[in-house]
Amino acid sequence: MPVTVEPAVSTLGPEPREDIAGSPVSAPAVAAPAQKRARTPSRERTIGTRVTGQPAFVLHSYPYKETSLIVDMLTRDYGRVALIAKGAKRPHSQLRGVLQTFQPLSASWTGKNELRTLTDAEWVGGMLPLEKTALLCGFYLNELLVKLLARDDAHPALFNHYVSTLNQLAHQEPAPIVLRKFERALLKETGVAADLTHCTGTRQKVKAGQVYVVDPERGPRPEQAADTWPRVNGKTLLDMEREDYQDTATQAQSKQLMRFLLAHHLGGAPLNTRQILIDLSQL
Template sequence: MSVSAAAEPKRPRAPARERTVGTRVAGQPAFVLHSYPYKETSLIVDMLTRDYGRVALIAKGAKRPHSQLRGVLQTFQPLSASWTGKNELRTLTDAEWVGGMLPLEKTALLCGFYLNELLVKLLARDDAHPDLFNHYVSTLNQLAHNEPAPIVLRKFERALLKETGVAADLARCADTRERVRAEVVYVVDPERGPRPERAADQAPRVSGKTLLDMEREDYQDAATQAQSKQLMRFLLAHHLGGAPLNTRQILIDLMQL
């Protein structure tokens, strides 16, 4: 059934202080997710921004030795970014390092690259998610302060699925809408949610307690940590359409995260 234009939900708009006239954006909080060469001296930079979501920007001349952008466009560093253009690929006009965050090191650095890969593969461009942006900042800070990586990653994975609208309510059975019971074993349909296990099920089996713990972001129990890891791996694989996550495989090999 068609929906009239008047009935369509309006997309989030950036605050007025972050917008300028026409197609210019100035002073937008941002992080580099990924970049790759463009022509001889430039880069295409995939950025996560607070009020505009994931955007693709051409950083002209950024590969030149004396470009002021060369040392600024680094991952996991908070930036203030400005750009122009109205097409999907815009032009970066300025990027300044904001500071105030500890660098990621060792395993935390690899976890950061895993977060970035998830965002690049699961977030549509130009779709604002300010709460997810704030969660990303918080997650980087937790990793930098050596908080337990498995717990930090599970919370972010769950937040990402919620923000993209594909996370089922883990506290309610999909068929009956009854509350999940801690002592019952379930499987989770990626599209619908939990239901009691059946003999022929191929999906990971998880206890009701694990599902309830995940809903309240309580990962202190060792069984919850182990079962939530398998469940999130299964759910992400489904929503990624089977596309591999390179950094996750490296993490599995190194730390079994």
Template sequence: MPPATPDAALTSATASPQQAAPDAQGGVVLAPVAETPPKRPRAPARERTIGTKVAGQPAFVLHSYPYKETSLIIDLFTRDFGRVALIAKGAKRPHSQLRGVLQTFQPLSSSWVGKSELRTLTDAEWVGGMLPLEKTALLCGFYLNELLVKLLARDDAHPALFDHYVSTLNQLAHNEPATIVLRKFERALLKETGVAADLGRCTSTRAPVQADVTYVVDPERGPRPERASDPWPRVAGKTLLDMEREDYQDAATQSQSKQLMRFLVAHHLNGAPLNTRQILVDLSQL
């Protein structure tokens, strides 16, 4: 038998795999074996849901406005997908199931479909379990919603902030002091968006903040000792330490933290006004 040529050896090495099979005369022939196609890697669960279909997502309506004659565009704050914009088709019709459901400050189970930035709401159900906000607490709730709309990017999940929002609504509904509840939420919001500095450490020296020293807070860097030329609010070191511990029982801490957070929030809003804040300021609640 002549030796195999290099071309024949190469052909044999690269040919499709074969298996032995009997022929009609009892001999053996080589039959090609079907190759198994490679499996595609499975996308993570979050990637499989984004842009296709989401069901049963905990959510709150932050804001809504009319769209065409019978529909609404709603801004939802969801636990696992952050802020999402949805079209609620037919929600303004008298007999729509969505008409009485899409209310602010009410926990919802929401479902939607779509790949674009503006998706389509397919279902929303009232979950219940929360007291309604009334009077000043209601205005405070609208203030929270306005902060979320103006400071959170779309499709950026903040599950911890979502839980804090639920807790804050419950505290307001149970008439806990608004000045304390709002300060804690403002601070949590700035932390979640990555713009809150460590209030317990001086940025210029990296030394711990001293309770008996007066500071200013650089909105981009953090606390440092005051200077005569500083235009920013003066804050006692004790106030900064109290805020870092979320301890707002001291009257001076409440007053100074209010001025400080008003300044910091305004800075990160880049001059955008807060309509609800002005109402609350007029009512001496913020």
């Protein structure tokens, strides 16, 4: 995948009731409880179809007409959004040097359709750049988000996990462990991750010394002779649920399991960056 580096609250009172003779009698008026207006952060406001100062990262961008870009962004409170960056390819555009991947931005846009117009983007800073293998891992994260995350579906916790993952990669923490944690968090946030501590159907607890397979749609069950899905130890499943990847067997089996689960939820769509990382024996 190419990645460009460059309430309704009713104001009506209760319905009229009838007295014994059948004549309507108005119910006594009940004062509506006072509602406090939600306080918005000083750097972020939403006015109609305008959003300003939203924390964001560029996931992917591609050319649009002669001088513009369409930018796929991950935002904290609006999820993944598509924005037109008008004139961003012009040499003197203020957006040209700002719309870089893996850099924290403060983004503003207008519009209520699926494709909105980017009006401003400012570099926030405070993160180390990704280099070498960490950079490829970053592109892998972005490709996963673009292909698995629906647009306009907010996931603040996943946004925070993304920021944390980039920081861990930038500080050269073990990439396989960092990626396994993010993959699992992504499947949980999108609602397709099964509980790995109990067997599907029986709801019996997973036992560390038993071997299992994981149904992508239902969860773990004991292995059967005819199974072609990856076999994993119960200990691996329990380790993954508590995010403990120190055991080398857990690292190896979780890699194969997550590769299988992601392929299922991607519907067979290939991950270009994954293949590169596999070739480098990093994923």
